[in-house]
Amino acid sequence: MRRTLMVSLLAMSSAHAAAQSQQAQVTDFAKHLQVSYELLNASPELCPQELKKCYYSRIRLTTKEQLNLTDWNIYFSQLTPVIVNESSQFDIEHINGDLHRITPTGEFNTFAPNAEYSLTFYSQGSQITRAEFMPNFFVHTQGGEAQVIDSTKTKLDPETGLELQPYLEPFTDKQKQFRVNKSDNTQWADSALLYQQTQSVSETIDISAQLIPQPQSLIITDKLSQVDLTKGIVLKTKGISKQSLTPAINRLKLLGVAQTPNGLAVSVNLSPEKGAHLEHYRLTIDAQGIQIAAHSQVGAFYGLISLAGLIDTQNLTLPYLAIEDQPRYSFRGLHIDVARNFLSKDFILSTLDQMAAYKLNKLHLHLADDEGWRLEIPGLAELTKVGSRRCFNAPDDCLLPQLGSDISGSSQSDGYYSVDDYLEILAYANARHIQVIPSLDMPGHSRAAIHSMEARYRHYLAKGDLKAAERYRLVEPEDKTQYSSIQHYKDNTLNVCLDSTYLFIDKVIDEVQQLHLQAGTPLTTYHIGADETAGAWVDSPACDQLRSNFSEQIAGLHSLNGYFIERVSAMLAKKQIKVAGWNDGMGETRPDKMPKSVQTNSWSQLYSQGHIATHKQANYDWDTIISTPEVTYFDFPYEAHPQEPGNHWAARNISSRKVFEFMPDNLPAHAEIWTDINNQAYRSDDTTNPLRSGVKYQGLQGHLWSEMLRSDRQAQYMLFPRLLALAERAWHKAQWELDYDHSGKVYSSDSKHFTEDAIYAREQDWQRFASVLGRKELLKLEKAGVFYRIPTVGAKFKNGKLTIKTIFPGIPVEYQEKSGEWLPYQVNDEVTKPLKIRAMSQDLSRKGRALTL
Template sequence: MDLIPAPRLADFHEGGLRFEFGPEPELCAGPGAEGAARRLRRELGAATGWSLPAAGPGPAGAGAAGTGTVARIRLGIDPAAVGGAGPGSASGSGAGPGPASEAYALTVDATGVELTGASEAGLFWGIQTLRQLLGPDAYRKAPLPGRTWSLPYVRIADAPRFGWRGLMLDVARHFMPKDGVLRYIDLLAAHKLNVLHLHLTDDQGWRVEIKRYPRLTEVGSWRARSRRGHRASPLWDETPHGGYYTQDDLREIVAYAAERHVRVVPEIDVPGHSQAAIAAYPELGNTDVVDTAALEVWDDWGVSENVLAPTEAVLRFYEGVFEELLELFPAEVSPFVHVGGDECPKGQWKASGAAQERVRDLGVDGEDGLQSWFVRHFDSWLAERGRRLIGWDEILEGGLAPGAAVSSWRGYGGGIAAAEAGHDVVMCPEQHVYLDYRQAPGPEEPVPIAYVRTLEDVYRFEPVPPELSPEAAAHVLGAQANAWTEVMEDQGRVDYQVFPRLAAFAEVVWSPQPPPGERDFGSFEGRMAAHYARLDALGVGYRPPGGPLPWQRRPGVLGRPIEGAPPKV
């Protein structure tokens, strides 16, 4: 078996029997499966050349064997029929359909293929398994000559462990054009991942069109140059960098993702990581201590000292931003809105007479209280509109409203504290699932950042800390891997950093939890041999097992390597 992620239960025929498809199999779609049938015809039909006509009367069977019967693929939705796959070990609350509703059952025998989902999502994930079983060429966009198609006799019962299985893609530091985002949605879906967290704003760029504030994209969406490598590097790329998504682009991205049962979580960062917005609208900054009119979109990496001013006018401005954002990301497909809330330097607030007066007026605990005031305001504002706020674990500082959720990035600590306090959590500790971190030691690794996090390291990641009580563990919605793009200037670099480690992460969040210490990397590594061929067919520029290819290296471009193991979290 070379399936990735590994299914909950797979029973292959001991004799190695296979179902041989004829030149024109038929497709039978039951009630509710019409959308899955359209996708199967479009995607599998492109690779095989099959038109997959609707099944007619008569018996199904192995038509290629000369029996007069017809090879068929049958699709259906029946929650009762796949209930044996069982729910995941953690709740899917708020992250879309729960794990049990994403279950599917797949049978291949002499009569053909029968695929049943507990829901449309479950049926869709079953289709991803079907494509893997057909082999790497099932991922191509046109049929190759001389190919024949067959499937092993098998019975599979499967369901995900978690309801939140995600990737955070930073499109603010280096912009990824719309077609690249759509491509990554397809790659997530192929790995049974169901959340795309888009980091849309930062000091280095604003990537979403807001019609009432046109300067956010006219000014804030591009920078004059970019540092090449880590911020200690003396190298610069003097080419202006920029881009943004129009509102129709984002509507398209959301709709495209929804068709593939992927939810898009937008992130607008407040009150830090905001220099691009302040460059566009200087009144958003702390004008009594900084000449904000002279600011430009930041061309360097790191954390800018230029943060939002703690004023009612700034709140009203960002309410306008979020009003337009909510229209682009409807609640039924994107219930969560990410507000960042991390890495907010307090120097300007300490020096600002206006900010200090605000501290006294609000009665908050100093500058940290101002940051909490920002977050709690938008927590209430979003809740009134039927949305849920999620933010990086710094939002715990100063208290958090009951409905807010936490992205635990500085290790497990923030997630543990949040879960024990009754908040939902997405685990994404930097020590385990930051995909901008280098994949191997040695000078050939391009732009080496932080600790070595190998394919095996990611595979051994456990989202639920053992010290959590059962009640708190139920608040772990799942996990996501994070891809920050300061040193990923194009699609090739993103592919290199994300893959193949995202395949290991996908198995962690989908497949059943093994007993402690028994996660079988040897089995996974063996299955990756076939999966690399799938990635090749998909055109993914992954890091090869033997190290970077010549064109994947970046000689002379400085990174930020840290020696030794990451600290325990």
Template sequence: MHQRFTFILLLLSFSAFAQTPPFPRNGLKLKWEVKENGFMGEAKTLSVFTLTNTTKKAFPATGWTIYYNFIRFTTPLRTETSPAVVPGHINGHLYTLKPTSAFKGLAPGDSIQISIESGAWVTNITDAPDGPYIVWDDAPAKGYAIADYTVVPSTQDKQLRRQANDTQVRTSLEDIYKRNSVIRDIPEDQLPRIFPTPESANNTSGAFTLDARDVIAYHPEFKQEAAYLAAILTEALGKPVKTAEGSEGSVVLGKLLKKEKTAPDSYTLNVNNDKVALYGTSAGEVFYAIQSFRQLLKTPENGVITIAGIDVKDKPRFGYRAFMIDVSRNFQTKAEILRILDVLALYKLNVLHLHMSDDEGWRIEIPGLPELTEVGGRRGHSVDELEMIQPSYGSGPDVNNTTGTGWYTKADYIEILRYAKTRHIKVIPEVEMPGHARAAIKAMDARYAKFMKAGNAQAANEYRLSDPDDKSQYRSVQEWKDNVINVGLPSTYKFIEKVTDELVAMHKEAGAPLDIIHMGGDETPAGVWERSPVCQRLLDSSETLHTVDDLWPYFYDKVAQIVNKRGLQLYGWEEAGMRRTKRDGRDVMIVNPDFGPRNFMVDVWNNVMGGGMEDLSYRLANGGYKVVLSGVSNYYFDMAYLRDYYEPGFYWGGYVDLDKPFYFIPLDLYKNSKEDGAGNPLPASTFVGKDRLTEYGAGNITGIQSALWAETLKSPQALEYLLLPKLLGMAERAWAKDPEWTKDEAGYNEAWSIFANVTGKKELPRLAKLNGGYNYRIPTAGVGLADGKVLANVQLPGLVIRYTVDGKEPDAKSAVYSAPIAQKGTIRFRVFDQQGRGGRTVTVQH
């Protein structure tokens, strides 16, 4: 007994010693800055890390590795012959800095500069390396975050241009001023009363006076909608509002006879002196009428709300109006998803596409496969990734982080489904495959190791997604070397069946039956499966499979059989409807003719203007696929609003400000496309020879989807900033009829003015109050110069420009801009909303 106690003490002592790093945790300072883009005349960036010893103790020459995440593939500086510290690549976006024999350590106060090259360019604050931490060789399983890490802002042209010959480095204040100049200020009482624009809305004489004594009468099928409206009116009036089944009431939710119905989701709304009538054939249609009615409500006066008369007949243009949110790259809580659902409901969107699995995280509990969340749902530093997957997007070494670690339990997911159902929103889960599947692959590898250790080989192999003998070499767009499911393994399809069955069961339990499922298909790299013995045996044994390229349609045929057998429609990214072949000896992707007739729906994202694939959505629709227009050029909301170092977001597909979702023309996107992926004017020749949409193809355009990928979303506030107000432009285009201004510049400018006024004067104030307020983007001021004076304007009338002339940061009490400024000096402008929240400050020297 005494000996055993001593042994435990020794173990505890060793454990404590092992957790004490050989150098103070906070003794290092790390700084990073861009030196130049277009390095050596190539699409490369030269940047520099500066590592500083801030202690009175020498930093050792060996025995350590610094890890960090970076979205650009990094290599050593080719002009440096004997570097003291060299960069290395682990996997994905995880990189290292390691000392060489030339490194002699750092004396107290000393620094070393580490130069690196990276691919493409770095012109935005969210491009920078993130999440650095240090690992000591004698304790390789533990990482220590380098807390004192700074990114030096880029200010010089050579730091901001993409390539050496790039002439445009930022969207200038003058550019913004010019864009804003076409927007006229329209009095609020002259603006449309309902948004998105209804099919018809006519103001009528008279008005209805609403107070808490009014009763909401409802058809028996609309009890849930009546309760929803009662909650809205109770909040608006400050007193409880009652509901009653029947037709006796001053606010009526009634049944519209089917023989009067003209199209799905049609509703009518009538306000007169006597009552408010909201009619539809279904609960969903009445719900849309409620969303329109709530926009007519104003602040009560003496306990009542006066609503001017109106007669509305409305229906959506597209039956599929979706928003996709990626919760894999950076996790968002259940509470934030519910907040998003409320915004979608407000603007009559009817689909939430949940991207819950990817390389960097698996975010949904699957009963029977706990490793998916216990391993794939957690990120942190690991030697073998059997307990968690590696850090990504700056999530750092500690597994207890809020962006890399997290998932929805079964109960969470069912709650999301039920919440969405009450708002007539369909939740479509996405299981990303066969690429972008690393979290699932590593989770099933961990499951394999656990059961093999227990001596249960059958259970170990039951759901395995990787072939350990596969020597194929590839690198995905995000630099992963092992993120593709092996399509030759029978266990792959058992995994798909298991996950699909559990999702179907959860939807059934929630009372929101699943009828469609998204099965990924995005960005599977070339080179996969080429050296897999399992796949080679499959090819050898088949009379119809001849090359590795045939494995792609083979896989999706099997996936289609799995989901169709369960009564589900198959849905995927555009690549799932394509296949690789050769033309003139070169690899090309063509529309796969096999799946179009099988009711296969695809999101088409690749329409980068000037990128060569602008017509892909039309080619797939013409080929029989049900197509959701999800193009990056207009509807990837993770793209930065404009070209400015401090605007968060990516920009590989262009810059997406509020106007791009609004001016998109779904059935002829060529008509109104204005700039390429770099923000430059788009040549008219871009669309020469591109496929146009046929009448048959137009019938296959199912709807529009906006998407928000999460690489840069480190908080709910970051999500809401990129989502809003862009979502309003998409909501208008998905609901309203085809615009009349498609090639009429003056007509477009008038429509754009109306939309900008509605957004600034009506919708942002609404969003500022809903659920305690949303962190929508407040635009920066445009600034111009005329007659020796400084002028300023704003994109969204209704917002206020404030300024200072003493160089201080403008606040909610600073002077309001109302006329050109003649005063010389440093002038700073900042835009504020009606609640006093300010946007980003811009500065001019006059």
């Protein structure tokens, strides 16, 4: 007996030692393996497997040490699937979503010191910006703990604060590494191109009576008289509490204008007027001080916010003036995706501050998608226990790694908002007159929910409670459908033919509705997503039964997604909640079967005749929110340059100026002033489905998708400052915008409906806007701790003179000489030929991305 025990203990000890030794080898492997990724050709002459679009890449593996680990697997994120691998020593397998696995073949022996091992491969689709090449490759061996390979981790540039990718080889070839097809006429945004394309903005424009967004009417009543705010203000209110104005008061204090006993008198009075717009206000500055009269609390709040907008933090005086103002759109929104990669509560609160400062009033919060579920739902703990974390090889604890995430389960990409967090967000938004519209995407984009509920199913099944296990199950085991979603998932679409699916949705909506009631902000709009479900439910017995038993009820629907949207919309209507969804999904419904009140977010691309789908749904009298991706998707780069972070499928660049130039009331007209994804002219025909006379859009929304955002700072960089341009267009309709013609017109670069006078007026308006942003608002963003994008600099060097252009005036600029020294740029200075040029933050603490001359 004792001998048997001794042998058993020795065996256990030996196994433990072997496991420790193997894990030490994994650690050694992760520490010493050098991974180098290189984009060889963004648009090869021929794509394998008759694909229309592909790209060609290489991964090189080297080490200075002997690596003895055997049976290893390297996992990495690749946004589009690898379709042909040319290496004989390694296999590459697409696992799910963007996760891939590299394994050694029989031809591979071991990693020898100073030897190079190469994998070349073709991938489906297109990948062109550096940000699309994901970090955090990790190694795993059977029975061991996975570890991220050190050489694939990102770093921060200490001068710019931007993410660096040491594993990714430089992008320098303007043909092979920049153009996505033969027709691609996109131009590399180097310093010379920026100089050529950037309009000079005068440094002398008077901005003392200017703010963003521009009011409906602003008149300077006395050019010679001013009020002085250096001693602060004394706030007096009538019909409204000071507490309701607290966020605006705090904004003034941040900008250097606090409440003091000897301050300038500021009176805020509620004076309701019959027929007045809810957000209307009047702001007057004269010898009596500052007076704000408003129809409602929100109008009073915006009046005080406009006072803050007028302030120049470097000169606290304001001229006598009179403003009368109200918004262009009632819906002025920002969509933030916290599902793909989590963004902190502090980020959301900070963003709400900035939204209020520029009069945006809707936060569309995207809380669930394939890669994460980010809101605690009482009674469904698995949604956040499993669905908010990514780790490896633990299906009941987390989701598979995606999007280059860390695998610890505790990085910033992981996380969720607790009930208390969400209540705080709702209260914070409400105090700033911002409505939170939650979105938990379904029926596609639902992998986090599905896998969380499968973990719940297994939990209750193990306890012998089959009824509880199946109550909220979202998949049908007998469904043999094989599909691949647009993000290449094979298991991300819940089954719309199961009663348990609707029990789950009903439970979630009820709990979210209760949270809003608890916060004192009733849930009036709920965004279901409802897009991108192609290929699901083909071989589902439950769906076969639905088609058979309810054929009359689903007649006229070309997909079961339409059935799902109609059913959930009716469910929401019974709860007095308006349904919202993306226009492609909403277009699969029968309008006569939908509730009376519907919101559709139209994200159809303009250069693909997207105005037609938008007009069609607006003509249903649905509340149509303009969500045009080539101008409102702020996860795309500011400029067409590989080092500018962002996606690229709908636009290679979205500058602040492009957002400013948007004419959301007249979508087809942009064919006159913009180009398509390949920087080629396009044509919009609006004669077949124009907007009915009297039909108007309800609003405009910006969008921040987070696939490539792994920190709050990255998110701020992508939002600011172009969010201010969106706020300008959402609040104020410029006189130069081309009015929509309900009779229908054809627009192209040759049609000339947008006149020379309109072009001139737009340029003058841009000069004003750019001056206010560059000389006032960037300093305000700095005071608020916002990590905004510092613009790149256009430059020309000739005859010993360096001439520069920046998109906004008042930006500090420096250049680097051959010695490596950075020198401040001064107009008309004699300079030695510079090597690089870059802008800086207003306080000079942070550097922008440098360009080589």
